[in-house]
Amino acid sequence: MSLAEHQARLAEDGFTIVEDAFPLAFADALLADLARLERETGEGGGKNFFEGFSTVRIYNLLARGKLYEEIPVHDTVLALVEGCIGKSPLVSSVSSIAIGPGEGAQPLHADDQLIPLPKPHVSIICNTMWALTDFTADNGATRIVPGSHRAPANPELGRDYATRAAVMRRGSILVFDGSVWHGGGANGTESRRVGIAMNYCAGWMRQQENQQLGIPLEVARGFAPKLRKLAGFGLYRNLIGHIDKCSPVDLLDGTAPRRVVGE
Ligand SMILES: O=C(O)CCC(=O)C(=O)O
Structure with a gap:
């Protein structure tokens, strides 16, 4: 499916599935590392x-290994996320x-x-589920x-509604509003269903996981420029998130702060 078709489906149904979006070798590497994290934590x-x-979740994955740094910057996903919630989105949380x-x-x-806005409203969160199995x-x-x-409105807690299962092969990514x-x-099988919940929010709102304190600064310093901005070490429209009118990225690098001009 083309990007435009995914965008149309996301707008119409509220979700789309990007099939075969990442290599199975990467899924295997992630599964192995998550097993390590589960043992260690x-x-x-x-x-x-x-x-x-019976569901194990491991939060704050960007702080837990280089491997996870490839996830938030997936090109097709980012294009869909930006189409949904606008330019300069933020990583809201990364967990398994x-x-x-x-x-x-x-x-x-x-x-x-949890956001106290009347519904329906413009899309402010766009989340993804990476299928590792x-x-x-x-x-x-x-x-x-x-x-x-x-x-x-939001669904009534505990009420049943007609649902569709987002069935997908491992290596695929579900993107949803x-x-x-x-x-x-429900898992009625003998094996686990494992996914990475890679969640994004609009660049002007608060992230679900506090990335700037949750990720050690020496780890964030090793992020590629695109990931730094996604994690919140940057500015939204040259203003939101500033420190003395400078970008937090200057403090991260310890370079002389450069003043930016707001829009
Ligand atoms: O595990 C899933 O498929 C969805 C999880 C989810 O929606 C959540 O925890 O908010």
């Missing part, structure tokens, strides 16, 4: 219905979600439902209510 299943009980065997379906929700209707593929990003109603599926 001792991270176990969640403790509530929203995060699940491994839905274990026996997990129940996550309650349907919208990822922007196949996503099937049986193993917990994300369930989506197509078109619900245009609804005048932050207003679309969705949730992880």
Whole structure:
């Protein structure tokens, strides 16, 4: 599918799937590294219905290894994200979600439902799910209510709605509007469904994970310029995020701060 077709589908249904978007060798490397992180952090299943009980999540992945730095800058995804929420988006959060065997379906929700704006509103969040394993209707593929990003409200907690499973081969990426109603599926199989939730927000709003404190500065210094800006070490429209009218990137580098002119 062309970029324009993905954009049209994202606008119409609130989601689209970019098939075969990244190499399987990269999926394998990510799975191996997530297994290492799980061992090292001792991270176990969640403790509530929203995060699940047999679902392991590891947050703040940009702080946890070079490998993860390739994820936020995926060209096709970024083009779709910018088409959805505008230029200069920010990384909102980067985490893994491994839905274990026996997990129940996550309650349907919208990822922007904590934002106190009347709905429907312009798109302010655009999120993605990288399939590191196949996503099937049986193993917990994300369930989506197509078109619900245009609804005048969020879903009622615990109510059932007609959903479509975002079935995709490993190596594919689901891209969805932050207003679309969705949730992880139930896993009735014997193996895990593993994805990376790579989430973006508009460049003028607060990120879900605090990237500037959550990522050690020596790690952020090693980021490519594009990733620094995405992580919030930059300015939105030459003003939002400034420090004494200078970009935070100057402080990150320890160079002499250069004054910028706001729009
Ligand atoms: O794991 C999934 O497929 C979706 C997870 C999700 O929507 C969330 O945790 O907000």
